[in-house]
Amino acid sequence: MLEIRNIAKTFGTTPVLRDVSLQCKGGETLSVLGKSGCGKTTLLKIIAGLMTPDAGTIEHSGKDLTHVPVEQRGIVYLSQEPLLFPHMTAAQNISFGMRMRRRTKEEVAEATDSMLHALGLQEHGGKLPEALSGGQKQRVAFGRALLVEPKVLLLDEPFGSLDAGTREEMQQFYLRLTKTYGFAALFVTHDVKEALVTGSTFARMERGELTLFADLDAFVNDPNGDVAKERQFWRNLK
Amino acid sequence: MKTLSTIAFFICIVIPALAALVLSSVYASGYFHAQETSIASFVQMAESTRFLKALGYTFLLASAVVASSTFVALKIVKLLNRRMEIPSWYLLPFAIPPVVAAFFGFHLLSGVGLLSRVSHALGIHSTPVDFPALVNDPFGIGTFASHFMLCMPFFVVYFIYLRSQPKLEQLAVTARTLGANEQQVWRHIVRPTLLHKSTPLLLVFFVFVLGTYEIPLLLGSQSVRAMVPVIVDQIKGYNLKGIPTGYAMALVYSVIIIIVAAGLSKKMSRQYGA
Amino acid sequence: MVRRLTPILLLSLYVLPIATLALLSVAATWEYPQLLPKMQINLLSRIVSDGVGWGFLTSLQVALPVAIISVVLGFLSSYRLLGSRYRSVWLWLALIPFCTAPVILSLEMQYFFIRFGLTAQRVGVVIGQLLIGIPYATVLFSLFWSADRLKQEEVARTLGCSRLQIMQHIHIPAAGGILKLVFTQLFLFSWFEYGMTQMLGVGQVQTLPVLIFKSTQEANLALAAGACLVLILLPVIFIIFTRKIAFR
Numbered sequence: 016m017l018e019i020r021n022i023a024k025t026f027g028t029t030p031v032l033r034d035v036s037l038q039c040k041g042g043e044t045l046s047v048l049g050k051s052g053c054g055k056t057t058l059l060k061i062i063a064g065l066m067t068p069d070a071g072t073i074e075h076s077g078k079d080l081t082h083v084p085v086e087q088r089g090i091v092y093l094s095q096e097p098l099l100f101p102h103m104t105a106a107q108n109i110s111f112g113m114r115m116r117r118r119t120k121e122e123v124a125e126a127t128d129s130m131l132h133a134l135g136l137q138e139h140g141g142k143l144p145e146a147l148s149g150g151q152k153q154r155v156a157f158g159r160a161l162l163v164e165p166k167v168l169l170l171d172e173p174f175g176s177l178d179a180g181t182r183e184e185m186q187q188f189y190l191r192l193t194k195t196y197g198f199a200a201l202f203v204t205h206d207v208k209e210a211l212v213t214g215s216t217f218a219r220m221e222r223g224e225l226t227l228f229a230d231l232d233a234f235v236n237d238p239n240g241d242v243a244k245e246r247q248f249w250r251n252l253k
Numbered sequence: 254m255k256t257l258s259t260i261a262f263f264i265c266i267v268i269p270a271l272a273a274l275v276l277s278s279v280y281a282s283g284y285f286h287a288q289e290t291s292i293a294s295f296v297q298m299a300e301s302t303r304f305l306k307a308l309g310y311t312f313l314l315a316s317a318v319v320a321s322s323t324f325v326a327l328k329i330v331k332l333l334n335r336r337m338e339i340p341s342w343y344l345l346p347f348a349i350p351p352v353v354a355a356f357f358g359f360h361l362l363s364g365v366g367l368l369s370r371v372s373h374a375l376g377i378h379s380t381p382v383d384f385p386a387l388v389n390d391p392f393g394i395g396t397f398a399s400h401f402m403l404c405m406p407f408f409v410v411y412f413i414y415l416r417s418q419p420k421l422e423q424l425a426v427t428a429r430t431l432g433a434n435e436q437q438v439w440r441h442i443v444r445p446t447l448l449h450k451s452t453p454l455l456l457v458f459f460v461f462v463l464g465t466y467e468i469p470l471l472l473g474s475q476s477v478r479a480m481v482p483v484i485v486d487q488i489k490g491y492n493l494k495g496i497p498t499g500y501a502m503a504l505v506y507s508v509i510i511i512i513v514a515a516g517l518s519k520k521m522s523r524q525y526g527a
Numbered sequence: 528m529v530r531r532l533t534p535i536l537l538l539s540l541y542v543l544p545i546a547t548l549a550l551l552s553v554a555a556t557w558e559y560p561q562l563l564p565k566m567q568i569n570l571l572s573r574i575v576s577d578g579v580g581w582g583f584l585t586s587l588q589v590a591l592p593v594a595i596i597s598v599v600l601g602f603l604s605s606y607r608l609l610g611s612r613y614r615s616v617w618l619w620l621a622l623i624p625f626c627t628a629p630v631i632l633s634l635e636m637q638y639f640f641i642r643f644g645l646t647a648q649r650v651g652v653v654i655g656q657l658l659i660g661i662p663y664a665t666v667l668f669s670l671f672w673s674a675d676r677l678k679q680e681e682v683a684r685t686l687g688c689s690r691l692q693i694m695q696h697i698h699i700p701a702a703g704g705i706l707k708l709v710f711t712q713l714f715l716f717s718w719f720e721y722g723m724t725q726m727l728g729v730g731q732v733q734t735l736p737v738l739i740f741k742s743t744q745e746a747n748l749a750l751a752a753g754a755c756l757v758l759i760l761l762p763v764i765f766i767i768f769t770r771k772i773a774f775r
Contacts, residue, residue, distance in 0.1 A: 514625075
């Protein structure tokens with residue numbers, strides 16, 4: 016289980032994160048709803064180890080990860096851009112983490128092949144990223160992350176740059192992956208519907224403060240939340 | 254890896270640059286010659302008009318070369334006014350270094366040069382003496398022309414490259430849909446964008462002309478001299494007492510470079526930076 | 528009409544220096560006011576034996592190590608800029624030697640070269656040129672270390688890669704194009720350099736630019752023109768076949 020306690024971060028004199036605490040179990044996705052500039056990317060980068068917090072701790076299964084280097088944390092960060100390595104094919108991108116861990120060629124080939132199948136990209140393994148569509152690129156990015164068997168996945172608006180249709184398709188794809196691989200995930204989005212579809216637990220982030228909700232009802236009925244605003248909008252529509 | 258690159262950066266770049274400045278200061282203080290330090294060399298430099306004249310002339314030359322090359326290159330790109338693949342032969346002048354430009358400039362512009370011969374054949378003048386002095390002349394025409402020959406083709410290629418960027422074309426199309434004619438698109442969209450995007454390159458060329466050596470060495474005159482040849486002469490000349498003054502001049506040159514580099518780094522970081 | 532004439536005018540302007548040099552390199556005599564010199568084709572072989580051949584080899588012996596070492600150390604040094612909050616400061620530090628006239632830098636550093644017995648030697652000229660070459664390469668490579676590169680590095684690190692692995696598997700393979708370009712630029716910088724080579728080589732390291740100046744001062748027209756031609760030959764080949772010239 017991932018446990019974050021009292022994380023704080025200030026840039027200059029501006030506090031970006033204030034006393035953020037959360038928990039996320041394996042197989043669970045914590046959906047964090049927040050507008051841009053609310054501090055969600057900073058939070059994810061701190062959990063991944065790409066930034067250091069001013070205060071607070073990060074633990075996984077009771078082990079303190081706060082000062083563990085990024086590459087040893089087992090926490091993978093996925094952003095809006097797929098950030099595929101442009102000189103590698105889709106298959107090479109997917110197998111990248113395994114190759115870096117010096118697994119045997121046979122192991123790498125087998126795992127890559129089955130991942131390409133799981134992603135529905137079996138015919139695109141030999142293509143360079145520039146020849147893939149937006150959705151395909153994002154699938155490859157997921158495959159690349161999953162093949163290193165991460166303890167935690169951090170998703171920073173991963174479908175933000177996709178069109179509405181592909182986005183819905185990718186949300187369903189994501190749900191299938193969570194069922195198959197059982198990783199703990201923090202899914203940050205500003206889209207209410209996406210938060211509802213992908214999350215199993217819910218939180219809202221505003222001006223560096225994180226509010227956790229006991230269950231779906233509490234999240235949906237939060238009077239200050241975006242779900243309430245969205246409902247109000249549809250109610251007012253004549 | 255970051256530590257290694259920091260060490261490499263300091264050893265290969267920072268320490269030598271610092272050493273050069275420190276050594277210049279020590280030389281300029283006169284310590285190597287008189288075993289004591291003083292600011293006499295700086296006073297001497299300020300009192301001699303030679304260096305100040307050279308400084309002023311070099312600034313003027315650099316400004317004139319960059320401004321005229323920009324002006325002509327913009328005119329050419331405007332005439333071509335279209336997105337295009339840059340043909341290989343447009344890059345031919347890039348193969349010409351200053352030393353060759355100076356050599357060619359001499360044989361083109363001198364009294365017995367190609368231009369003088371053509372003008373003689375056309376019956377415009379009869380002896381080499383009648384041909385106007387274009388090299389080693391008091392106005393630095395030969396020096397200017399050779400620098401222009403080096404800079405202008407570069408600017409043409411760079412402007413064509415920028416002009417051919419899809420984003421600029423989109424801006425031009427937007428302006429046209431808003432009712433601008435070709436002339437207005439050029440004046441209000443294309444030209445300002447080209448100038449804005451090429452500012453770092455123009456600054457780099459400005460600073461290269463400031464440090465020019467080979468061309469004024471071959472084509473410059475004794476009456477107006479560029480900064481670097483004056484510094485070299487002062488340090489390498491026969492007057493040993495003049496060496497600290499030469500280093501004081503080198504120090505002033507270095508300070509100018511440090512200031513220009515600061516502006517350039519800001520521009521580059523803003524335009525290409527992460 | 529003017530639009531059609533512009534490329535033709537430019538082409539003539541660009542070819543004129545090369546054509547003139549070719550003509551002068553076979554000029555036995557060029558008396559005033561003759562438009563064309565008296566040509567002697569076998570002058571070419573004499574020019575080569577008179578020192579252009581050696582000048583070519585010396586230039587190559589200086590330019591190759593300068594280009595190779597500058598590319599390697601420049602790539603390493605420029606990595607410092609990636610993701611740095613003080614990127615413009617690092618860039619400024621690299622730009623200072625890059626913008627300094629080589630001949631001035633060699634005068635400023637002369638003490639060390641004399642102290643360590645490096646003057647009048649090829650190795651001294653190579654070291655001197657590296658003082659500019661490495662910062663030059665660093666400045667060019669700074670264009671490679673972009674925001675996207677930083678994001679890719681962050682992804683690779685969360686995937687479990689060490690920085691060394693990232694350098695080996697991500698950055699170096701992705702830098703193929705710019706590595707070639709910087710190598711070409713640095714080779715040409717050294718190939719064309721005169722002031723520093725003359726100052727540190729004290730006339731003993733006779734690269735082609737040094738030879739051009741020397742033969743110009745000795746009024747050896749054909750030799751100077753021949754050396755000019757040979758000097759621009761390699762860059763012209765580069766341009767025609769690779770078009771790998773950056774905007775310096």
